[in-house]
Amino acid sequence: MTITIDKVRIILVGDSGVGKTCLTHLIASGESLSRPGWTVGCSIEVKLHEYKEGTPQQKPFFIELFDVGGSLNHKNSRGVFYASADGIILVHDLTNRKSHSNLREWLFEILSKEGKDIYKPVTSTVAQRSDEQNNFDPEEFIGAAQMPVLVMGTKLDLVDEKRQPKTVQKAGGIAEQCGAEEIWLNCDDPRSIAAGTTDAVKLSRFFDRVIEKKLQSRDNGFYGGGSVTDRRRYNTAGATPYNINNY
Numbered sequence: 415m416t417i418t419i420d421k422v423r424i425i426l427v428g429d430s431g432v433g434k435t436c437l438t439h440l441i442a443s444g445e446s447l448s449r450p451g452w453t454v455g456c457s458i459e460v461k462l463h464e465y466k467e468g469t470p471q472q473k474p475f476f477i478e479l480f481d482v483g484g485s486l487n488h489k490n491s492r493g494v495f496y497a498s499a500d501g502i503i504l505v506h507d508l509t510n511r512k513s514h515s516n517l518r519e520w521l522f523e524i525l526s527k528e529g530k531d532i533y534k535p536v537t538s539t540v541a542q543r544s545d546e547q548n549n550f551d552p553e554e555f556i557g558a559a560q561m562p563v564l565v566m567g568t569k570l571d572l573v574d575e576k577r578q579p580k581t582v583q584k585a586g587g588i589a590e591q592c593g594a595e596e597i598w599l600n601c602d603d604p605r606s607i608a609a610g611t612t613d614a615v616k617l618s619r620f621f622d623r624v625i626e627k628k629l630q631s632r633d634n635g636f637y638g639g640g641s642v643t644d645r646r647r648y649n650t651a652g653a654t655p656y657n658i659n660n661y
């Protein structure tokens with residue numbers, strides 16, 4: 415039997431080396447990745463998610479995970495991957511404070527590149543642009559763009575409370591500013607987001623929010639992306655979700 419499954423698109427952004435590729439693989443396959451390559455452009459993995467599992471509204475959805483390369487060299491070209499994103503996962507390295515503070519800039523970059531009317535920068539000089547970036551308010555962005563956000567901190571295994579205290583505190587961080595949930599994990603350990611754990615529940619709730627938001631936009635007639643109409647056929651007799659690397 416062949417059924418048609420809708421999809422949503424989530425982009426993972428953050429500085430180079432924070433662990434986006436490992437995290438994407440862990441979420442999509444439930445397995446750790448021992449030797450991730452350097453992401454050039456964008457790498458995509460797909461996960462099959464049960465929306466509102468255990469309720470009468472339960473329905474399968476494909477979650478497309480766009481792992482966007484964090485290198486500065488690709489800053490000008492990666493805007494193309496932000497188009498029609500339905501949700502954002504902001505990724506930082508818990509042993510690297512700068513990677514956390516840079517998440518503000520990542521949000522700003524997504525918004526300015528993706529061209530949401532509500533927060534589209536109108537200025538063009540470097541100085542003006544830097545001003546806009548400094549004055550950028552994540553809360554305002556989230557309120558205006560209505561895009562679900564999740565913040566994930568990696569390399570929890572490298573954080574030793576005594577020898578290397580956490581460089582980032584949960585309170586007052588970007589997650590709080592965005593009203594987003596936050597997960598800290600070790601991407602090398604498949605048990606980090608194993609079914610039944612608190613973090614797996616948080617992740618599943620985030621996926622549900624992204625889907626819900628998209629369904630609402632479609633119902634309200636605001637839907638402009640290609641995702642829901644571009645449905646994928648999924649053969650329930652054993653086919654596995656696709657995996658496209660370095661898209």
Ligand SMILES: Nc1nc2c(ncn2[C@@H]2O[C@H](COP(=O)(O)OP(=O)(O)OP(=O)(O)O)[C@@H](O)[C@H]2O)c(=O)[nH]1
Nearest residue numbers: 430431432433434435436450453483484569600601
């Ligand atoms: N110990 C530990 N290492 C990790 C963890 N997550 C990622 N790494 C390591 O961090 C390095 C960078 O990981 P990637 O997943 O390639 O990072 P990325 O953010 O995709 O980097 P770009 O492709 O440059 O954007 C690799 O050596 C990973 O093995 C973690 O939770 N714990």
